[in-house]
Amino acid sequence: MGIRIGKQMLDENQQIQFTRLWTDAQPTVSQFVASLVRDPWAVRDIVQNVSLVLLRKFAEYDESKPFLPWALGIAKFEILGHRRDAARDRLICDSLFLDQYTQAWADIAPRINHEMEALRLCVGQLDGRPRAIIKLRYADGETSETIADKLNITADNVRTILKRTRDVLRRCVERHVGLQGESA
Amino acid sequence: MSQPDDQFTNDETRFDHLMEQWLESSIDADQQAELLSRLKEHPEEMRRFVEANVRDQMLRDAARGLILMDQVNEVTSSLHQPQRRSLKRIITVVASLAACLLVVLFLFQKSERREAAIETFVSVASLYQTDSPLQNGDRLGSRTIEIQRGFIHLQFDDGVEVTLQGPARYELIGPGKTRLHTGLLTATVPPGAEGFQVSTPTADVVDLGTAFGIEIDAEGVPEVSVFDGEVEVIPTNQQDKRLLQEGEAVRVNQRHEIETSPFDAVTFEKVWPIASGVAGSTGAFQFAPHWPRPMGLVQSDTDIFVLPEGYAQFLNKPLGVNITAPGKVRVAAELSPSDIPAGTRVKSFLLQFKPLDLRDDRATRPNQPNPDELARIVGEITFDRPVLGLIVVGDDLRASDGIFSKRGGQFPQKGRALELSGTPRDDTVTLSEDRRTVKLDLAAHGAFGDQVRVIVDQSFEN
Known part of the structure; x- marks a missing residue:
């Protein structure tokens, strides 16, 4: 049918x-x-x-x-x-x-999409302020200015933390993907 | 069209800024026109722009997963709180969570499968009365462990052992680097693994070869207690740090100030047997914690004390033991002596029955007791790893003192061997079929005590 x-x-x-x-x-x-x-x-x-x-x-x-x-x-x-x-x-x-x-x-x-699994793991390991800012920026769609207001810090600080956190995530993902590649 | 800001003299930085504005949805019409023009003219910038957008979308998906996980954790822990909730509300919450969990499980299905391929550095050595989904022998990499109750004993690949007491949230960041968010743990760090670190909300605790415990109170303030050796406590604002010695304890308050606390080992008394590798005991066995202890003075007419003897270690020469076969031993002829080969990784426990010293009051204890009236001291102790051998003969106890005993070997001890002649006044010892349980049935008479040294397998393969 x-x-x-x-x-x-x-x-x-x-x-x-x-x-x-x-x-x-x-x-x-x-x-x-x-x-x-x-x-x-x-x-x-x-x-x-x-x-x-x-x-x-x-x-x-x-x-x-x-x-x-x-x-x-x-x-x-x-x-x-x-x-x-x-x-x-x-x-x-x-x-x-x-x-x-x-x-x-x-x-x-x-x-790039094969990195998604590693990215989820790495995001799950974030803690403290980086974790809070990643949630506000990427899950809630807030801008650096609105995040800054909520956390009582400057928007520049938010951008700096976001950049550093993305760098941390990038390194974490590369490490995991590299390990998966080695073990494959 | 707006002019680029002065700060963006570098062309690439200007492009990065425009991309950021676009990704953040805070780009204005002029900036959009500038971005569009650049993208159409420069294929390399278009490639970077698309890759940034793909990564941005992936991060959004991952962050939404994070929120979902946080909500699940939040509701899960609130369900464990002792507050009274209506059944209807719980069912509603659980049902809605079940739908969310299906999505999360689907999303994480592949990543969990791949986790085995991701770097692992910790094994689950044992679990007791806990709600954790982990199992004995599980290999773990970077992840957070959360338990509401019970205990988890973890063994790191470099020999560090950590035991968590629920409720607790503990994050494995990487080899030698961990974070205790809430709850209580003890850590035993053998020589060679110094530098092991436990971060807490207000301070980092760095081990310098030791055994220590941390408890985080309801306000997130950690209390660090050192049982053996030294640790360094560094407040997270890096303003001050302190070297702690055996028998000392401090708190690091929310202003990052280090405050001296009274050392109180009682806080850790539940976790310590598990941390040492004792799965359980019945009868006369009492646990003697292995931080400052005058073992010669540990006396009782009714109890057999269990003393963990230091860190797990590799034998540098064969070790003679007297009982290696399962079964009951009543007479010396039933001993099954053997050597444990050099290179084996073992941990030692001393089981000690030492009656009260009544030399100043000898009249109260008959010199020739009537066998029919003898009290017997009976107990069973179970280890979380197989027993490789038992040492019960005096010469072999003395020979092995130098290997395992930090303090017990410093003074001569007479009459410490078991009496194995098969009479009612003698002792018996039994090793279970699975080699994990030792039963002692001791005759309690005379001034002399009894000691049994238990050698437990600590090979990493187990």
């Missing part, structure tokens, strides 16, 4: 294949969208639309080519069609920028 998407019918193998490919690509596509659109609800809508478009067009997908660039290409058009992020309009309205950005993302993200 297949499912009908528009005029196309996906057979069971295609459904399984789509699920596998989309499950792998979805985190990277979500990160790509979120890097250009700050509103989390808009990101959710866009990613949902991307998955529907991909499913609808999956019968046309050329299996000899990588799935991620195709998915990112669809996501790029969905972002263009959704332009509501005034703060970032200037960049995302520029089609040349968006093309270059999308292509570079498809090249770079798969090379």
